[in-house]
Amino acid sequence: MWALELRQVYKSFGGLLALAGVDLKVSFGERRAVVGPNGAGKSTLFRVAGGEHRPDRGEVLLFGQRVTGLPPHRLAQMGLARTFQVASLFPEKDVLGHVVLAALAFHSLGHRPLPHRLSALEGQVLEVLERVGLSHRARTPVAALSYGEQRLVELAMALAQKPRLLLLDEPLAGLAEEERERVKGILHTLPREMTVLLIEHDLDFAYGFADRVTVLHQGQVLREGLPDEVRRDPQVIQVYVGKDQEADAALPSSSSPRTGPALLEVRGLRAGYGQGEVLRGVDLEVRPGEAVGILGRNGMGKTTLLSAIMGLLPAQGEVRLEGKALPPGALGRAQAGLALVPQGRQPIPGLSVEEELLLALRPGRWTLEAIYELFPRLRERRHAPSTVLSGGEQQMLAIARALLRNPKLLLLDEPTEGLSPLLVKTIREVLRELSRQGESLLLAEQNATFALGLVEKVYILEKGRIVECTEAACLRHEPERLRMWMG
Amino acid sequence: MNRWFPWLLAALALVPLLGGAYALRLGTEVVAWGIAATALAFLYRTTGLVSLGHSAFFGGGAYATALLVKNMGASVYPLAVLLAILLGLAFSLILSFLGLRSHGIFFLMLTLAFSQLVYILVKQGFPGITGGDDGLPGVPRPPGLEEPAVYYLAGLALLLGILLLYRAFIASPLGQVMDALRQNEKRVEVLGYNIRRLKLLASGLSGALAALGGAYLVGYRGFVHPHDLSWTTSGLLLVMAVVGGMRPLSAGVVGATILIALEAFLSSYTDLWNLFLGIFLMAAAWTALRSRGAIHVGA
Numbered sequence: 001m002w003a004l005e006l007r008q009v010y011k012s013f014g015g016l017l018a019l020a021g022v023d024l025k026v027s028f029g030e031r032r033a034v035v036g037p038n039g040a041g042k043s044t045l046f047r048v049a050g051g052e053h054r055p056d057r058g059e060v061l062l063f064g065q066r067v068t069g070l071p072p073h074r075l076a077q078m079g080l081a082r083t084f085q086v087a088s089l090f091p092e093k094d095v096l097g098h099v100v101l102a103a104l105a106f107h108s109l110g111h112r113p114l115p116h117r118l119s120a121l122e123g124q125v126l127e128v129l130e131r132v133g134l135s136h137r138a139r140t141p142v143a144a145l146s147y148g149e150q151r152l153v154e155l156a157m158a159l160a161q162k163p164r165l166l167l168l169d170e171p172l173a174g175l176a177e178e179e180r181e182r183v184k185g186i187l188h189t190l191p192r193e194m195t196v197l198l199i200e201h202d203l204d205f206a207y208g209f210a211d212r213v214t215v216l217h218q219g220q221v222l223r224e225g226l227p228d229e230v231r232r233d234p235q236v237i238q239v240y241v242g243k244d245q246e247a248d249a250a251l252p253s254s255s256s257p258r259t260g261p262a263l264l265e266v267r268g269l270r271a272g273y274g275q276g277e278v279l280r281g282v283d284l285e286v287r288p289g290e291a292v293g294i295l296g297r298n299g300m301g302k303t304t305l306l307s308a309i310m311g312l313l314p315a316q317g318e319v320r321l322e323g324k325a326l327p328p329g330a331l332g333r334a335q336a337g338l339a340l341v342p343q344g345r346q347p348i349p350g351l352s353v354e355e356e357l358l359l360a361l362r363p364g365r366w367t368l369e370a371i372y373e374l375f376p377r378l379r380e381r382r383h384a385p386s387t388v389l390s391g392g393e394q395q396m397l398a399i400a401r402a403l404l405r406n407p408k409l410l411l412l413d414e415p416t417e418g419l420s421p422l423l424v425k426t427i428r429e430v431l432r433e434l435s436r437q438g439e440s441l442l443l444a445e446q447n448a449t450f451a452l453g454l455v456e457k458v459y460i461l462e463k464g465r466i467v468e469c470t471e472a473a474c475l476r477h478e479p480e481r482l483r484m485w486m487g
Numbered sequence: 488m489n490r491w492f493p494w495l496l497a498a499l500a501l502v503p504l505l506g507g508a509y510a511l512r513l514g515t516e517v518v519a520w521g522i523a524a525t526a527l528a529f530l531y532r533t534t535g536l537v538s539l540g541h542s543a544f545f546g547g548g549a550y551a552t553a554l555l556v557k558n559m560g561a562s563v564y565p566l567a568v569l570l571a572i573l574l575g576l577a578f579s580l581i582l583s584f585l586g587l588r589s590h591g592i593f594f595l596m597l598t599l600a601f602s603q604l605v606y607i608l609v610k611q612g613f614p615g616i617t618g619g620d621d622g623l624p625g626v627p628r629p630p631g632l633e634e635p636a637v638y639y640l641a642g643l644a645l646l647l648g649i650l651l652l653y654r655a656f657i658a659s660p661l662g663q664v665m666d667a668l669r670q671n672e673k674r675v676e677v678l679g680y681n682i683r684r685l686k687l688l689a690s691g692l693s694g695a696l697a698a699l700g701g702a703y704l705v706g707y708r709g710f711v712h713p714h715d716l717s718w719t720t721s722g723l724l725l726v727m728a729v730v731g732g733m734r735p736l737s738a739g740v741v742g743a744t745i746l747i748a749l750e751a752f753l754s755s756y757t758d759l760w761n762l763f764l765g766i767f768l769m770a771a772a773w774t775a776l777r778s779r780g781a782i783h784v785g786a
Contacts, residue, residue: 050677076679090670101667104660105679115658161678 001064003028003165003195004049009058011044013388016381018044019055020219026165031196033210033227035203037239037420039390040216042199043085046167049197050082051075062165076105079164083157083171085199085391085418086344087150089142095153096138099125102157125160132156133182144273146299147343148175155183166190168198172205173418176297176446184209201420207231215239239422261323263288263440264309264409269317271308278304279315280464286409291431291441293451293472295485296461302444303343305461306411309333309442310340321408337408341401341415345394347386353397354382357404364406371400374430392423399430403439410434412443416450428454452476460485492737495744500643503636511635513751515707517743518642522649523700524727525739529653530693532734533665534686535672537591540582540598541697541724543605544575546715548698549705550609550617553626564629564706571702572695579694583687602721610713622712626705635707642703646740649696653736665689697724730771 006024018041047053051072060068104110129135132152200206207227215223264286272278278301286292308315311333319326372379375396416424445451460468475482502514523545548571555567586597609617632638656662668675676682731738753760
């Protein structure tokens with residue numbers, strides 16, 4: 001008997017075969033990592049195992065019982081818990097409320113329709129929060145948390161369910177270094193009675209953590225075995241990392257320092273959510289044709305900065321494009337020539353890839369044809385609904401969408417989040433190409449290696465302020481300085 | 488509850504001191520409609536579902552009470568009200584059982600279709616029993632509550648009791664789960680809650696409460712009319728709940744107070760009071776939307 005067993009599972013979305021006959025057997029107490037390039041079907045595999053999707057064909061067995069087609073809550077009652085790749089929370093509740101909700105699910109008090117003190121439960125919940133490092137945030141509404149902290153709430157909820165089988169969808173994605181270490185520590189100390197199945201792009205962690213590794217590729221199991229065997233398997237290396245590993249060395253041509261008037265000029269920008277001020281007076285400049293990076297850990301205000309520049313958030317301060325002050329509001333700023341590639345990609349439900357691209361299209365240098373040239377993958381998928389694309393394809397779509405606006409300045413918010421190494425490389429090549437062709441880029445990243453291989457100038461954002469502005473080359477040569485800010 | 492909401496309730500309690508029969512009538516209407524609008528707001532608060540068919544339960548409760556009391560005498564009032572509540576519960580459960588696979592606008596249309604069905608059946612299906620187009624006149628007051636002021640105050644006490652129960656429910660563990668259900672249904676399901684059962688519970692309670700509002704209305708007004716079942720009645724209930732803000736416990740009562748007061752005020756000046764009411768509603772919706780203007784983007 002297995003903790004989880006999948007027998008010849010098939011699942012397709014609108015002509016897109018996400019799982020093409022997957023067999024998987026996970027034994028009790030095992031730690032299993034599912035790895036594979038983006039679009040391999042990992043997330044779909046989780047959704048099928050978690051009961052969110054019914055497989056088109058095949059069987060799912062949980063603890064030896066056939067559960068194909070059962071709704072998620074039945075699986076949860078049998079002892080399955082899962083976290084989501086993109087935190088899925090209750091916007092009006094605080095952190096404590098979330099974890100209490102998870103702990104209540106199988107508690108007799110969960111059905112009580114009259115107020116009741118939950119002191120016993122809350123003690124247990126605070127313990128979980130302590131473990132994930134959120135106890136000081138217990139009373140904070142989740143909307144005020146950073147993305148990384150929201151992911152920690154996800155994990156805390158799953159732990160509070162006391163599952164027998166835990167499915168973790170990229171537990172380390174979007175976390176800052178300190179948070180990563182903490183999560184790794186938590187995962188390593190999980191009791192052995194708990195079976196853990198995780199998807200992870202951090203291969204060093206995945207191989208170190210797992211007893212066995214399953215490599216998924218194009219909806220099929222490419223290889224399964226002990227981490228060391230899989231790590232050395234040439235076939236796996238090829239699909240996962242790509243053939244040439246030389247490209248990393250090629251840094252952007254360090255052009256002469258750019259002069260002339262600034263394309264984008266930001267002065268004293270302040271913004272926040274409700275009571276909390278996130279940006280405390282930010283100044284920055286982007287010159288025409290320049291690629292500029294904003295580095296900073298999670299929760300330092302990178303997304304807020306881009307949103308405020310784009311006009312998605314009310315903000316005080318000055319934002320000028322080509323010397324002209326920009327109107328408030330995202331519409332006016334989009335028309336003035338800003339385009340944002342948002343964090344989390346945000347495809348538009350109900351539209352196909354091509355429809356979404358046509359929606360963005362504004363006459364200019366970038367045409368649909370030029371975009372398909374840049375992203376051949378999007379041409380192949382142009383009739384697929386944008387929401388069924390894999391994470392990497394959605395990222396391409398998000399960049400393509402912004403480019404088709406033919407903007408004067410492209411704002412990118414963590415374009416590499418949750419992407420496999422191969423795709424990170426693809427995205428970097430694309431962005432380098434754009435830079436070479438003279439596009440101006442403003443990139444917010446916490447993946448410093450990625451950003452430094454791409455940009456010329458770097459701003460470091462710390463607690464809503466710019467603490468350093470320097471040539472990217474300097475940071476490349478002085479990793480200690482980088483480490484100081486990026487932890 | 489809002490800080491000023493107890494003051495609104497206190498002000499309502501002082502209405503009999505005004506001495507006028509008109510003020511008392513308006514106050515009683517506020518209680519009856521307030522109960523039903525609270526039922527609608529409760530359904531939204533706990534599940535995120537919006538119904539455009541609550542006239543079926545509101546008017547249905549009124550009809551059930553009227554039929555029983557007219558035929559068997561005022562002494563069966565407790566029984567009649569209980570039956571009205573149970574019928575509201577049962578029909579709401581059946582409707583949701585059939586309709587809960589749908590969301591949003593589809594649920595709205597389904598509830599609308601159901602209430603129209605009830606409306607037609609009552610109006611044209613069994614005129615012998617339901618009085619057809621004329622409705623049922625001559626419904627007596629419940630014994631002991633014949634005095635309008637007493638009837639009104641009893642209703643106000645009932646309303647207060649309902650609101651206190653509502654508050655207790657939302658503060659309870661189950662209420663917290665249902666509050667989360669409105670915010671992110673999928674996540675609640677993955678945590679191991681049977682969301683279908685939770686939604687059935689909410690709609691059942693909502694239907695029962697709306698029926699109680701209808702029973703209270705008929706006991707005071709003395710007649711029922713098919714109009715109580717029509718979709719405009721559902722629409723008015725929905726507008727009340729929305730004007731009150733949908734989510735707060737006070738939504739139904741605040742909305743009912745504002746609309747009934749506005750109607751009374753405007754109609755004393757002009758026959759075109761509906762026009763001004765419409766302008767007021769649009770202005771209210773516009774301010775509500777503006778105050779929510781900021782988009783959440785994440786830190």
